[in-house]
Amino acid sequence: MRGVVRFRAGQPVVVGLWGALWFLHGPSCTSPARRGRDPRVHNELRTPDTEEILMTLYDIPLNTLTGEPTSLAAYEGKAVLLVNVASKCGLTPQYAGLERLQQRYGDRGFTVLGVPCNQFAGQEPGTAEEIGTFCSATYGVTFPLLEKTDVNGETRHALYTELTRTADSEGEAGDVQWNFEKFLISPKGEVVGRIRPRTEPEAPEVVAAIEAQLPA
Numbered sequence: 001m002r003g004v005v006r007f008r009a010g011q012p013v014v015v016g017l018w019g020a021l022w023f024l025h026g027p028s029c030t031s032p033a034r035r036g037r038d039p040r041v042h043n044e045l046r047t048p049d050t051e052e053i054l055m056t057l058y059d060i061p062l063n064t065l066t067g068e069p070t071s072l073a074a075y076e077g078k079a080v081l082l083v084n085v086a087s088k089c090g091l092t093p094q095y096a097g098l099e100r101l102q103q104r105y106g107d108r109g110f111t112v113l114g115v116p117c118n119q120f121a122g123q124e125p126g127t128a129e130e131i132g133t134f135c136s137a138t139y140g141v142t143f144p145l146l147e148k149t150d151v152n153g154e155t156r157h158a159l160y161t162e163l164t165r166t167a168d169s170e171g172e173a174g175d176v177q178w179n180f181e182k183f184l185i186s187p188k189g190e191v192v193g194r195i196r197p198r199t200e201p202e203a204p205e206v207v208a209a210i211e212a213q214l215p216a
Contacts, residue, residue: 057189060159065116065128065145072159077187079110079213081201082163084117084151086124086179087134094180095139097201101210102143109187109215112143112201117151120179124148151176168194182206186213 058073072080081101086092098112116131118124126134128147135141151160152175160176163183167173177197184193184206193209200206 057159057162057185057191060162062159063147065132065147067128067147070146072185072189075111075113075185076189077109077215079105079187079210079215080113080185081110081206081210082113082115082183082185083201084149084176084179084181085114085135085145086117086120087126087131088123089120089179091178091180091197094201095135095141098143099139099141101201101207102141105210105214106143110210110213114141114143114145115151116145116148117176117179118148119150119152123179151181163191163194166191166194168196184209184213187215 058071058076060071062070062072064070081098083094083098085095098114101110102112114135116124124131131148132145135145149157149160151157151164156164164175165173166183173194180197182193182195182197182199182201183191184195186192192213195203195206195209
């Protein structure tokens with residue numbers, strides 16, 4: 001279900017199936033954990049006074065590197081490795097490994113999705129055209145890129161507000177640490193893994209996690 005809006009008392013209440021089950025049976029029957037869903041994928045908080053919105057990652061509007069509207073719904077049914085990237089970082093050579101993953105699994109229901117970000121030591125200063133040219137000319141990148149995006153702080157994009165709720169393998173959630181932090185999203189749009197920047201894209205644990213999410 002993709003949208004539940006609850007209004008204040010005295011206003012209409014619109015709920016979906018899960019909301020109805022909640023009122024009838026209590027929280028246990030609709031808990032995300034009981035349904036096998038990752039509760040961190042969903043925006044379950046939210047504005048304090050007027051409304052509460054439940055959304056999936058697919059509902060969050062995005063733009064491509066060249067400015068066209070898109071969203072993760074464009075990749076529904078695919079496993080997505082979403083990575084904040086930069087052109088002038090010591091980890092920039094990870095582009096090569098990311099492209100190899102794209103070539104290896106791109107025809108099996110998988111894509112890398114790059115998110116340029118200039119928040120870490122100003123290491124992605126270029127224009128959209130400069131970023132695209134660098135990626136294709138230097139690393140032969142064929143996977144899609146989004147527009148330059150803030151991933152931390154007050155200007156953090158709504159996508160990263162959701163992603164950063166997810167904990168890494170050590171149980172730590174919160175801010176993105178540096179360039180080339182990786183989030184693995186299942187074909188159903190659920191965050192199933194968070195990989196910190198220094199882990200190489202082709203590390204065995206990353207490859208195993210990707211393969212576990214490939215559509216049958």
